[in-house]
Amino acid sequence: MRAKRVLQPLVLVLALALFAAACGGSDEPEASSATETASSESTTTETETETASEVSDDICVEGDTVKLGFLNSTSGVMAISEQTVRDSLTLAAEEINADGGILGKQIEVIEEDGQSEPTIFAEKINKLLTEDEVAAVFGGWTSASRKAMLPVVEGANGLLFYPVQYEGLEASPNIYYTGATTNQQIIPAMDFLASEGVETLFLAGSDYVFPRTANKIIKQYAEELGIEIVGEEYVPLSSDDWTTQVAKIAEAQPDFVFNTINGSSNVGFIKAYDEAGLGPDNSPIISVSIAEEEAPSMGVDLTGQYASWNYFQSVQSDTNSTFIEAFQAKYGDRPTSDPMQAAYVGLYLYRNIVEKAESFCVEAVNAASDGVTFDAPEGLVTIDGSNHHIAKTGVIGQINADNQFDIVWTSGEPIEPDPFLEDYAWWDPNS
């Protein structure tokens, strides 16, 4: 009996040791080599950064290739959206490589999956920056994922190109925001509504930071414009059931509904809206997250509804038709959308900055970024070096029967990014 009592824990320990060995073993070729290279490389980069201040022709990347990280969710709830961004990034990388690469270096892409979870985004960007030592990371979608990556990318002094429209109020020296900030999407939408003579507005959003912030801005600007807000409703991100809230919209009969709902909750909202007898002829919707891809998946004909973006597939320009042609040649007959285009633009802008700076070093890139332009599918975009956002044109589209957008309003010229809304007198962040 005694022998057994000692034996059992010992066997457990043995299993444990085996486990540790197995872990270590499977990890060995990868991890040990990774640590070796990491340590050897980190020493070289240290000496590099030291010498960088003295010798200006050091560009922080050695060899014939430059490593870039693509960090998007290819699994989890965000996968379907983020996969489109991954696809257009891949397209841009191939095009740039065919065109001679960046500063003569071919792009070597390292892909990681954020699994739709902020924690995983933080882990993976840490891996990309510290283990793989990529020159820049492209990706992220939700605000939560960006917020999770922000401290890591700042701590490691790396670079992140974030491709999605967001709630603004942020400017990190280590992040470039190639999607719209609020004054390039929300405010143009309000200007459009004012030009349409809208008097009453209903706000419907997910219970999330983007809708909450957007609605805060909308409410203040609406007061300025003399538009009355007749209701404001939120539903948790995890919920699809909008029936009770839509009943309130039906009761309020607003001139317009401002929709800041995220992701798949849109379907529940649109369906409830439709069955309540609402439509473009009585209370039309203007959305900021329904694009070419989402429109056909609602189960309801959206013809006549509006969306505010900076890019539509229907934008008429040579660069856009080239982009659409290249995208569809590679991925088949799929629509192109704003975030995809913004991601595509991000990689090209990065190339342009690096070629202007003639260096991949973060300091050099940041020093050179101001005023860098790219003739994007959406039109000419320019980086504002002071806040790392880009000047973009605001466009409002109306959905037609082919689930494409007819452009009904544009801001005319690119709007300078103003993430903190400093140039808007009516804006009071503390109200």
Next chain:
Amino acid sequence: MTAVVPETKVTDVTAADPPPEIIPARHRRSPVKDYGALVGIAVLAAILLLWAPSSLSSFRLSNLGRYCALALASMGIGLAWGRGGMLVLGQGVFFGLGAYAMAMHMKLEVAGPEGVPDFMTLYGDGTMPVWWEPFRSGTFTVFAIIFIPAVVSLLMGWAILKRRVKGAYFAILTQAMAVAFAVLLEATGKETGGFNGLNTFSTVFGYNLFDPEVKQNLYRVAAGLVIVFLLILWQLYRSRYGELLVATRDAEERIRFLGYDPANIKLVAFVTAAVMAAVGGAMFVPIVGIISPLDVGASASILLVAGVALGGRTSLFGPVLGAIAVGYGRSTLSESFPTQWTYFLGGLFVVVILLLPGGVASIGSKLAGLRKREVLT
């Protein structure tokens, strides 16, 4: 000779069902011995505290630190579920209470002595709720990490266990609490950061989070706590209380007839498990740098239970090894097989629960010929 025909009396579905395939806790004659486990703890300590810091890159080490934080919560589940028979599907609540307490303090450190956390100015009206105020103090925070989950779990456990809610009812109620907790956090964006959670920290108790030395030490604390908790559990399991807990799991009515109140016995395990989860949560935040409702909700809670089931719920080491294995699998397997990972995780649940309810830990015992003596019911 697997029993295909169900012969249990399922009329009383609320009764905690004894897990028959599981090796009953320890069938020791005298609870004093069993020092063999100490050898195991020593080996684990050597691996976690000596081998890992010297041979893993800082990235892998901080990952391991995260698994250790999760393992702390898993150990609590091992106690409550493996030994106490309470399937706790809502440990995310307590993990979250510890994590948010820590995160609030770190957020206030960033904000400075009189400052307000950035998200409150950005998304709210720039005023801070009163209940944030005490978290400026590090001492209060440490106290809160232990005390708040303890009180909450005590009240919750008292209300539930005293009413003799058991088995599936208990599991579903705890899971509902995890869902409600996550939704509550999402709904209170101005006070708790909402869906984005709390993030963008720079220091923990004054130490710079970006300092490699600090990172290593954070790992050491997390790994050290794993060892400390193992020692505590080892002591607990071989104590008279440990025996009582297992007895309550296996035959609650008999314990009641013997004059004990099973609710009290289980309550102790439930509260201990909650505190362990909270400490894990508190370690999770400085290591990972973010806490959000996704990390505390129903699926996060289930993932914790998955680790425990894999490792072996009744074993001392099972929950720790299981948590580390699930975390490691999630990081590494998902790097190579992003979609297959979900299949793998799902399959793991089914296969382990179906074929190996004692977890991986029971393989060892089986091989050693210490195969089950039938559970005494």
Next chain:
Amino acid sequence: MDALTTPFLTGTATGAILLMAALGLTLTFGQMGVINMANGEFLMVGAYVAYLTQQVISSAGVSIIIAIPIAFVVAGLLGLVLEATVIRWMYDRPLDTLLATVGVALVLQQLAKDIFGAQGDPVVLPGWLDARINVFGYEWPLRQLFTILLAVASLALLNALLRYTSFGRRIRATVQNRQLAETQGVPTRNVDRMTFFLGSGLAGVGGVAISLISGTNPTLGTSYIIPAFLVVVLGGVGQLKGTVLAAWGVGVATAFLTDWTSGSMAQVMTFALVVAMLTLRPQGLFTVRTRSLA
């Protein structure tokens, strides 16, 4: 008047959906003690059946009716497969079925994601449901009435089955006392299988109803499974009338709370209410009289 009728009616419709999700659980949980967390995925399967039927039969008005029996059979068969491959080995430890079926749920979700994509496929509301009736000033969507009628019809059929057929008698006998039923020659194993088929099939029908209110996506089931279980537990295990009352109560309470507070707080408060009720009445609103201890 509107402030009362609107939440009451929408809440009743929500309750009807919850009831469809919960009926199958009540049966399997009550009879076998099995906690089938994959029941939410049977809802998803039902919704996808509605979608696929609509792809084949382009008339939305016809396809939704045809989808109902197909969804019942497909989800029911899946339930049988689940029973035969996983559940049957675990009747002696019902608590473990909870975890094993969580694994099954994960696999089914990923499978749906790989087959249909994560975006969700639309089911179009048939024209004959796209109308409203005026109830005390509230333009009540006909779709909600349809959902309620579907739930009531399922319930009536199930009730008749349990009450008036020999199969129903066997089920009730098995629920009340398995041993005694066996001694009377009731083939309890077969009864178990059929109950599983029935319960899963009902979830499939519920899925068809859900496909009309939200997107058809792989994670559709996850948002219903926990509320459905709360309904089962609140109603009292194995009790149809309890389940009906609980589902209706939870639906209406959520709707009123949503009306008064916000969607998120309503969820939190409903959960809190149910938990509080259960600590007061741990056996649920109604209980089966059994001779067991405790």
